[in-house]
Amino acid sequence: MAYLRLPFCSPYKLVWPLLKAPKDPAEFIHRAYARYVWQMNGRQVLGRVLVYGLLWPLPFAYLSWKHTRRLGAKVAASTGKSRWRQVWEQFSIALRYSISPKKYYVFELFRPERLERAAAYLARYELKGGLHTFLESRIEQPTRRILNDKAAFFRHCEARGITTMPTYLRIGENGGIERLLPFEGTLPACDLFAKPLKGRGGRGCERWLYQGEGYYRDQNGNTRNIEELLAHFRMLASRNAMLVQAALQAHPDLRDLSVNVLTSCRMMTIRNEMGGFEATHAVFKSSTKPEAIVDNFHKGGIVSRVDMASGRLGAASDAGVGRPCVWFETHPLTGAQIAGRILPHWRETVALVERAHAAFPDRITVGWDVAITDRGPVIIEGNVQSGCDMIQRTHDVPAGIGRLAECYAFHVARAFERGVSTAWKQRKGLV
Template sequence: MTDKDKTVPIKVPQFPPPHLVLWGLADGWPITRLRRAYRAAWQRRFGPHDFLRTAVGWLLWPFISLGFAVRTGQRLGGPIARSGGPGVARQILEQAWISLWHRISPRYYYIFELHRPALRWRAAEYLTRVETKSGIYRALKQRGDRSSFVRINDKLSFAFFYGRNGLRVAPVFAAFRAGLRVGNAGDGRLPEGQDLFVKKIEGRGGIGAELWLAQAHGRYRNTAGEECTREDLVSRVLGYSKQADYLIQARLVNHPDLTDLTPGALSTVRLLTILNEQGEPEAVNAAFRMAISETSAVDNFHAGGIAAAVDMATGALGAATGLGLGGDFGWHETHPLTGGRIRGRVLPYWPEAVALAIAAHRLVAPRVMVGWDIGFLPDGPCLIEGNTGPDADIHQRTELRPLGNARYGELLAYHMERRLGLRG
């Protein structure tokens, strides 16, 4: 098999440009193997025009990254300096050095808290969205007859597939595409007295999600205080579907042990599973997400929520934090709105949730990696969604460590080397 036969459809942005030389990486590290495989992937795919474009990126990146560092430091550096961290000028210089040496955009200095010396000296081990979502994940995508693939990111297909296979999912009452109801998605009737959740079939980040609470006389009220009848709600979602596909599901409620960790929205764990060297799904990282606004319908980390790392062995939570941008640098032992204790809280049904994720992954192998959103209901865990390009930021942020040399990086390196023919 030639190198041309082993190309993969990755995207390589011009800024930051990819690593040409792997500075500061030991030969035996998983992150070294992973970055070598990533470098082989883009070099095999590149033609003269691509190399020229990337060369321009290498030449301009020192100046562009310095500009980003100045802007980001001026916007976010004050709280770090006031809390005993380095001064703003030093933060800017550290950002510029990290972005130049390790190709880490300046904003990740705050997301990963690289102002902490112990973490800054591990900067080479961090993975960013440029490397994962645009590169590694795309390289590891399933190939072949796509008609046989389960479209995990399609929430309607997800609910149908796992429901048919006996795994617990949220009930779907109706779905709508292009202004029309999908005939085989429920019977289109909304049960009396049932709280409802409306979301895009292929949406991300909780955008477009709405919670509608059942009221008397067949009416519903959303978190913004709007009210409508059952018929009006269906018409409303039909209208939404002219722009994007939507579905209506049952609203799920949190286990009683978790009600003080949310102002109302369902809290979910993002649990990563990756096929191991034996081809079996392995649970590697997890983060528990919580809404902090009474008007939020979702717990999404990138939509202003907070998250806490989960101990994979016990299901115990660490302190929670926001994304680390916009000044949300705090770490919370208790929920900032409800006061419920976070650190040390053990998630109910944790072994069952891990087993559910592994069982769900087995049904879609040989897909290499999935990020599962799982809710903890009063009577057990429930699959909410699956994500084929799960974000590593939430785990590296909440765990206060890079994943490049963790099991996550080790398994991705193994699969990249196999995909590119770099190992037997």
């Protein structure tokens, strides 16, 4: 039932979109998701969907009670909308659009201007594990493996002149070391950032600042010499192969927002109808915890929208599950201005991700993590299965409206016309 995300959404999302012809890209995407799920799992899940269609109000009531109890009073105090009114709105959008009570608060659908556009919000599972996977099944020569392997990604971009994080070493689980860039000695004499080859969300990452004389110090104050640090990296790699990269600094204009981490943008690019590549959305991430070494949402990060034309930041927020209606015009720790600030090198940053997408031409969408450093914009990584939650949390217009949805609907329609690729059949052991 991974495609259905029960009991966090109502099962009616698999029914309502099929009952009428879509009038806009968002409706087409909802319909395509329902169609895909039934094609893939119809016979296996039909009974469950029928049963859950009757029982669904019970888990909905629990989830609504859970989130409204924690957040409802704060929303009522800020908006004047009573908790009973919030519950009714949650039920309405859950029944019609399968938006869960949690997402009602995350996307701030208690705001009237957002509630009016509830039908255009794209659910995380519609893309990640849903239509992203459907589109993948139609690709004959997929580059997914390269994007999912950080060492292969670095080599692929380096060969094509795309600026990425300088990556010095790949350390395998057997302790073997592969040099990806030339340098003198055993380890580069510079600040280093170590991360798992296939890690996610900043887990397992370490930053080691060069102290001179062959010594490095980590974020916890531990000091090691070159031999000790290399042995430490090998120990970490015995569980999960590691990469050793340069630990770059944020651009000087952004250091009052960085709080000891390298701030970054998450940017969405999509292949358009003519085969070109467009950057459609961006958010800027910053940390609020001095002890953090990454700016991820679940590591205490805050996020603000970025105007694609100008690079201007909006107010920032956290994930929205603890403090609804709280938006930061200034940084909560440093007091630095956020809203209205214009990111440096913005045009170059947009051009970089569009050029990077062209190096992976089979991808319909890619979610890029990009740092604007003292060396200019640098790509950290590209994400194959990228969702829209951060975008829809920070932008007033849902992802189902605009170029992202228009291009995505175009490619999904074409994918339904094509059969499953040979590469996909081989991967699934069907040939």
